[in-house]
Amino acid sequence: MRKLDLSVHVAGIPLRNPVMTASGTFGYGEEFAAYVDLEKIGAIVTKGLSLKAKAGNPMPRIVETPGGMLNAIGLQNVGIETFIREKVPFLRKIATPVIVNFFGNTVEEYAALAERLDAIPEVAGIEVNISCPNVKHGGIVFGTDPKSAYSVVKAVRETTIKPLIVKLSPNVTDIVEMACACAEADADALSLINTITGMAIDLKTRRPALANVTGGLSGPAIKPVALRMVWQVSRAVKLPIIGIGGITTATDVLEFLLAGATAVQVGTANFMSPAASQQIVEDLEKYLRDNGIKDVKELIGALRV
Amino acid sequence: MRKLDLSVHVAGIPLRNPVMTASGTFGYGEEFAAYVDLEKIGAIVTKGLSLKAKAGNPMPRIVETPGGMLNAIGLQNVGIETFIREKVPFLRKIATPVIVNFFGNTVEEYAALAERLDAIPEVAGIEVNISCPNVKHGGIVFGTDPKSAYSVVKAVRETTIKPLIVKLSPNVTDIVEMACACAEADADALSLINTITGMAIDLKTRRPALANVTGGLSGPAIKPVALRMVWQVSRAVKLPIIGIGGITTATDVLEFLLAGATAVQVGTANFMSPAASQQIVEDLEKYLRDNGIKDVKELIGALRV
Amino acid sequence: MQFKSMVVSNQEVSPGYYRIRLTAPRAILEAKPGQFAMVRVRDGVDPLLRRPFGIFDVGSFTPEYPDAPRQYYFDILYKVVGKGTSILSALHFKDYVDVLGPLGTGFTPGGTGEENILVGGGFGLAPLYFLAKELVKTTPLKVFIGGRRKEDVLCVTEFEQLGIDTYVATDDGTLGSRGLVTEVLEQHLCREGGKRVVLACGPEPMLKAVARLCENYGIRCQVSLEAAMACGVGACLGCVTKGHGHSENTPSYRCVCKEGPVFDSTELLWEEL
Amino acid sequence: MQFKSMVVSNQEVSPGYYRIRLTAPRAILEAKPGQFAMVRVRDGVDPLLRRPFGIFDVGSFTPEYPDAPRQYYFDILYKVVGKGTSILSALHFKDYVDVLGPLGTGFTPGGTGEENILVGGGFGLAPLYFLAKELVKTTPLKVFIGGRRKEDVLCVTEFEQLGIDTYVATDDGTLGSRGLVTEVLEQHLCREGGKRVVLACGPEPMLKAVARLCENYGIRCQVSLEAAMACGVGACLGCVTKGHGHSENTPSYRCVCKEGPVFDSTELLWEEL
């Protein structure tokens, strides 16, 4: 029997299979090493980095909601230099592509981060998180304004030849418009969706359940929204898409591929089971085998509408 | 012991309690009469009406999703004249305010519906569903464009003195901007949220799970998004707010009140249990009693941030 | 009605098929064959919606403790296909579920002198058995059962115990004749004459074939349909099927939960289902 | 490690408090007192996240069937407070859960010659009992237990069976002295001298009071904290608490799941918790 082909290419990065782990839900990889064979998954996307270390938001930072969870971690991270010094050596040892997620408060910060990452050979690709307020332009969120998104992606593009993925926010009227702006700025791929802004309240204390008041909704609850956006964008834009949002099983992955994603990221599911990503890869392989599908790429965009 | 006061006023409509049923989830009231004491709930909001009867979308029209469901009913309804002839006589018999939800394809259709409803004494208030494409303006959705929303609400306002509630769509970058447009057009109250656009796929058939491809996500899954939007709008706009989205328990109702809602609507929960709305009212009363709260209005906007 | 219901028993009757007995108020005895119940299999939001199941039987018994009042029940015959039914299959004696029902229309069997021909497949046998139990006292009756394999052919013993002529067909010939149940049915229809009514419940392709057959033979035919459901009471308009409409372009959607699940086959726009 | 675990037993030990025994691989014997496990109480998305519980005991037994291999287990002592714990309380022998653990740091008790003073309340007694069982063989030990009412005071018999001096205080005086456990502790601390270490687990206000007391008396103190958790392995940064930071304006957030749940009380910014 011919070997199954699970491999895909995203933004020029060759992946042994389409299942990556989502930024912020898999730490810097090593936290999960005891539970997952890191060499079995497609790629690791690391926790969002900024130029300087960031303390993050006060606690409580997470709360469970029906079929999902809200988080307001506040982008706590060790900062890019510590990452390079302390986290990259571990990641160097594994043969799985590492995609580095990052964010800034200004276009210049984004560009500076990209430039720094461009020099790190262990970085297979970069994922730009544009769901952050643009401090120079009165706090308007880069990810909800096509012009801001264009300018930040353009600036990043000019500083790096690394594969450049832009991660889109779902908190917009028109996701296609955002996707087009990023395509015009020469992104190599798009990943979507980031979390949907939500809120929870603790009736006993009459306070918001999160110290930050609002937070980002993730998990199975948002899957229908993610799938819709992936489908909309895949029909409108030529770039490869990484589907994200509520993926917990191989079936979910297959649905995202049918909707037009070339690869996916597993986020909140890592909390439900730390072995989720590997399990999904195994189940995906089993599905292909059971259904006589030789190459996972046959399924990309194969939705019959 | 003084009697508990559960009553609220919304848009000038006196309600015995803040718990209404949401449009499209409670039919025309009579479908639920065998399971709920209709005189125990705050108000009934009827299935969205159009000028002429509407056949709706092909099936399948609904699909369950994690913690929620998608629907693409396609606004099937009997049309306003049949409603007045066949549904109002039943509603006349019960002493619960009836709020009529409706929609049109053009500003003129909205105005014509409002004018017709203005003449019906049994109609305690009208709820304008602006989540519909504006056929005259290239299909842009009234509910996602502040200018279109303004024009449709203004036109309705000019034809009726009935309490006028505008129901907002969550599929926007900035819900506050939409709320402000409706306030400027002299709406009496805002209800939010309508469903979030989503999609599901049936892996076996490789087809969308809904014949319409996309549908509206409702149920507990969307509660965090609804709560966030209610909170945002309540801080920015003076109008009373009717909170909608994933409400299944009295605790949920209390959270929406704390976030700034004056009343709420129960939607998908009616499918989980047809007696949900009445149960919620009873539990709400019990909560107030157990916590020594004499008047439910004390809780409106009482979130401690 | 809506009621909390206790599991009395829950047994696998054929591989993958279970029969569950649930307590109910006395009024359950008035359920008509073809009606169904919507079951909330557990608390919480997963699964969110109730699951519809045809009523397979109703009855009563006296629990074995002193002065026990008579206890009424109904049975469901179900196949484990997904989340809801597998949760159901794991329930034990004394677990509770929430039930809404009986809902929908029932079958309208033939009048005096008419023979009732029941045709079913899989768990479609559930309402047909309930129907047969009621009809067998008064009218001539035959049952045609189809299934993929032997394991999918349910209730043969039950029907035979009622003394009803039972014809079985399986795709692979592991039980009864090999082939489709409609082939066996057609042989029967063309061999014998007389006034008769066909009452069918099973997978849609089977119903379609049965409806076509009946049309050809000019026999009245009722079918019980399935659809994804949310409310079960005609309010959400989620469960519709296509009926013959007022105009050709505008199909008239009919609620399976309220106007059905049993329809006269001529009411339906079969070519578009 | 992550493993499927079978329920061996699950009993209410005091009103609202349960003790559940779960099978585990042999390596569970290496769990340190103060470590915890994250339990997925059932399949599906409701509840979505695992629930953290301190390890109360570990051990092994031989099942009663021929040639049964030795079976290892761990116990959890839990209070029913919400959805997850009530689902847990409804589990029976032979039900399954998914377990992740042991996780986190454990207590670092005093060295030779030091007395270990354990202070706890509610289910905070769980890790303390596990700790006491290990320590009692080698070191002098005392236990102080606080609770609102008698029912909230757990494990007194267990501690006494280990032969450990046990001091109890309840808010309403229904068991032991009336008042806060820290009052009884303070009396003890000022009455007696010697080198000692306080190891505490319980509600945050209690821990705060204990930490302040120990600071006043110059006694080393370790506390086991609680926090809402998602991953349990230090990846999501959801479970943080405030530790003393590098600068005054930027608190240094510490992961309760990985750097804790046991912290030296001096590491924490108590005034901001």
Ligand SMILES: Cc1cc2nc3c(=O)[nH]c(=O)nc-3n(C[C@H](O)[C@H](O)[C@H](O)COP(=O)(O)OP(=O)(O)OC[C@H]3O[C@@H](n4cnc5c(N)ncnc54)[C@H](O)[C@@H]3O)c2cc1C
């Ligand atoms: C009026 C009516 C009467 C019914 N009577 C019975 C009965 O007596 N016994 C019985 O076993 N089943 C009956 N069904 C079907 C039953 O409702 C479904 O099998 C059940 O809802 C599946 O739930 P699940 O959570 O296990 O599957 P899900 O996880 O919801 O779905 C699993 C798979 O089953 C398919 N499925 C889902 N719903 C249905 C459906 N309504 N019909 C067919 N396939 C479906 C899905 O497409 C999916 O492939 C009836 C349905 C209706 C509408």
Ligand SMILES: Cc1cc2nc3c(=O)[nH]c(=O)nc-3n(C[C@H](O)[C@H](O)[C@H](O)COP(=O)(O)OP(=O)(O)OC[C@H]3O[C@@H](n4cnc5c(N)ncnc54)[C@H](O)[C@@H]3O)c2cc1C
């Ligand atoms: C390291 C650690 C060890 C623990 N050890 C034990 C133990 O040995 N025994 C035990 O019974 N419990 C223990 N807990 C607490 C336990 O995790 C919670 O009680 C449990 O998660 C509640 O789940 P639930 O679904 O029943 O409640 P939910 O429905 O999630 O919440 C119900 C109520 O409980 C409160 N609550 C939720 N999570 C916590 C929490 N982590 N701590 C306190 N209150 C909470 C909520 O605010 C809410 O008011 C421990 C927690 C941690 C972090």
Ligand SMILES: Cc1cc2nc3c(=O)[nH]c(=O)nc-3n(C[C@H](O)[C@H](O)[C@H](O)COP(=O)(O)O)c2cc1C
């Ligand atoms: C705790 C947590 C932290 C996250 N941190 C980041 C981050 O630093 N950068 C980023 O781009 N996305 C972050 N995300 C978003 C996820 O990468 C992902 O887009 C989102 O959770 C949706 O996927 P899911 O439903 O599978 O979790 C975070 C999500 C969670 C739950």
Ligand SMILES: Cc1cc2nc3c(=O)[nH]c(=O)nc-3n(C[C@H](O)[C@H](O)[C@H](O)COP(=O)(O)O)c2cc1C
């Ligand atoms: C089956 C279904 C039909 C609906 N029909 C309408 C409608 O006709 N008009 C409208 O304004 N909203 C309609 N809605 C939206 C609901 O009124 C409500 O805004 C939404 O479902 C969110 O509330 P929930 O989460 O409590 O269901 C419908 C929702 C559902 C589930």
Ligand code: FES
């Ligand atoms: S299920 Fe709601 S109308 Fe039939």
Ligand code: FES
């Ligand atoms: S629970 Fe995820 S970091 Fe502690």
